[in-house]
Amino acid sequence: MELINNRFTISGADVLELCDKYESPLYVYDTAKMQEQYQKMADAFKSTHIKINYACKALTNISVLKFFNKLGAGLDTVSIQEVWLGLSSGFDPKDIIYTPNCVSMEEINLAVKEGVRINIDNISTLEQFGLAYGDKYPICIRINPHIMAGGNDKISVGHIDSKFGISIHQMPHVERIVKSSHLIIEGLHMHSGSDILDVDVFMQGADILFEIIKKFDSVKYVDFGSGFKVAYKPDDYETDINQLGETLSARFNQFCKEIGKELTLMFEPGKYLVSEAGYLFAKVNVIKQTTSTMFAGLDTGMNHLIRPMFYDAYHQIINVSKPEAKPRLYTVVGYICETDTFGWNRKINEISEGDILCFKNAGAYCFSMSSNYNSRFRPAEVLIHEGNDYLIREREDMNDLLNKQIVIDL
Numbered sequence: 001m002e003l004i005n006n007r008f009t010i011s012g013a014d015v016l017e018l019c020d021k022y023e024s025p026l027y028v029y030d031t032a033k034m035q036e037q038y039q040k041m042a043d044a045f046k047s048t049h050i051k052i053n054y055a056c057k058a059l060t061n062i063s064v065l066k067f068f069n070k071l072g073a074g075l076d077t078v079s080i081q082e083v084w085l086g087l088s089s090g091f092d093p094k095d096i097i098y099t100p101n102c103v104s105m106e107e108i109n110l111a112v113k114e115g116v117r118i119n120i121d122n123i124s125t126l127e128q129f130g131l132a133y134g135d136k137y138p139i140c141i142r143i144n145p146h147i148m149a150g151g152n153d154k155i156s157v158g159h160i161d162s163k164f165g166i167s168i169h170q171m172p173h174v175e176r177i178v179k180s181s182h183l184i185i186e187g188l189h190m191h192s193g194s195d196i197l198d199v200d201v202f203m204q205g206a207d208i209l210f211e212i213i214k215k216f217d218s219v220k221y222v223d224f225g226s227g228f229k230v231a232y233k234p235d236d237y238e239t240d241i242n243q244l245g246e247t248l249s250a251r252f253n254q255f256c257k258e259i260g261k262e263l264t265l266m267f268e269p270g271k272y273l274v275s276e277a278g279y280l281f282a283k284v285n286v287i288k289q290t291t292s293t294m295f296a297g298l299d300t301g302m303n304h305l306i307r308p309m310f311y312d313a314y315h316q317i318i319n320v321s322k323p324e325a326k327p328r329l330y331t332v333v334g335y336i337c338e339t340d341t342f343g344w345n346r347k348i349n350e351i352s353e354g355d356i357l358c359f360k361n362a363g364a365y366c367f368s369m370s371s372n373y374n375s376r377f378r379p380a381e382v383l384i385h386e387g388n389d390y391l392i393r394e395r396e397d398m399n400d401l402l403n404k405q406i407v408i409d410l
């Protein structure tokens with residue numbers, strides 16, 4: 001988002017005009033930023049054979065999926081429903097990797113029927129899959145390398161108490177199962193968690209996976225998951241993609257040479273590709289001064305953006321109606337009957353009721369985690385592409401709330 005002639009714009013689209021046209025609250029996404037992030041990652045790893053699979057749980061709108069398909073990305077999915085969304089957005093089944101956690105064998109059978117790549121994350125499913133399919137359907141195995149990633153407990157998924165992946169300490173047992181049921185292991189995967197701050201963490205994980213690859217001749221790809229951090233505050237640390245690209249590519253290419261095989265290196269970023277491409281705009285309904293605090297109350301809440309309450313996430317908040325006003329301190333809250341505070345004591349340009357505030361970094365895990373709590377409608381979504389705005393999801397209405405309900409006479 002840029003300030004041009006005192007008006008905020010997103011790739012040429014005037015923000016206040018968008019809010020007039022589509023009303024608030026409103027999610028807006030910018031394809032130019034998605035493409036820039038995708039290209040940065042592809043460039044950083046250009047010396048390897050790389051495939052970037054967009055982790056679509058971050059933002060599942062099918063127009064966004066189609067855009068990533070056009071860019072040449074694959075898709076990382078965590079449910080059969082995301083697989084179906086990917087297929088209906090035009091992805092080839094072989095470009096979809098399905099990495100579920102604690103799902104039934106029935107759901108895995110559905111994924112087999114669709115022909116997508118399947119990533120198995122526990123021994124029980126591995127055994128059942130072996131019995132059902134043997135060497136008929138190559139699979140990927142999700143390893144837990146027990147690396148402690150950065151961030152807080154809710155977003156670290158590689159450590160010892162995590163429910164994700166098969167522990168590296170269980171590899172001898174995995175090898176026995178693979179051998180006895182003739183399973184073909186075509187991929188190895190690790191996803192150690194979000195917000196990894198350190199290239200060394202990736203390198204530790206890489207070395208562990210490389211050791212395991214040597215045990216399975218059939219491996220064709222290595223998937224390093226994600227963990228790419230983006231800046232949420234102006235002075236935030238961001239994963240140094242070029243340094244990671246240089247260090248990991250060198251090690252990866254050397255390893256391929258050692259084993260005499262050209263492997264594909266995969267990543268599955270969600271946040272890195274879409275977080276900064278998204279904005280949530282909301283209108284200030286009420287300014288309320290209490291004895292100690294100045295509240296700005298919005299026409300949105302935790303039902304539309306839960307990350308601040310769920311993860312303690314920081315989202316920068318800007319008054320896009322008043323680019324030149326003096327900053328004052330506000331506590332920004334939602335309209336839900338819960339304590340849904342978006343930010344305490346934020347410096348924001350002086351707010352009048354009716355002003356539009358913008359939440360930045362609203363592309364990843366924002367709309368996709370939204371709900372109808374308090375029986376509120378979910379917002380509309382708009383995509384900015386080459387200077388044009390496209391409505392890609394209508395605002396909900398009463399029909400959506402009543403859709404699956406069955407009225408009975410008591």
Ligand SMILES: *Cc1c(COP(=O)(O)O)cnc(C)c1O
Nearest residue numbers: 055191194226227268269270271
């Ligand atoms: C959520 C998830 C990702 C994406 O994580 P980001 O932090 O958004 O990049 C990648 N892989 C798997 C298996 C996931 O569950």
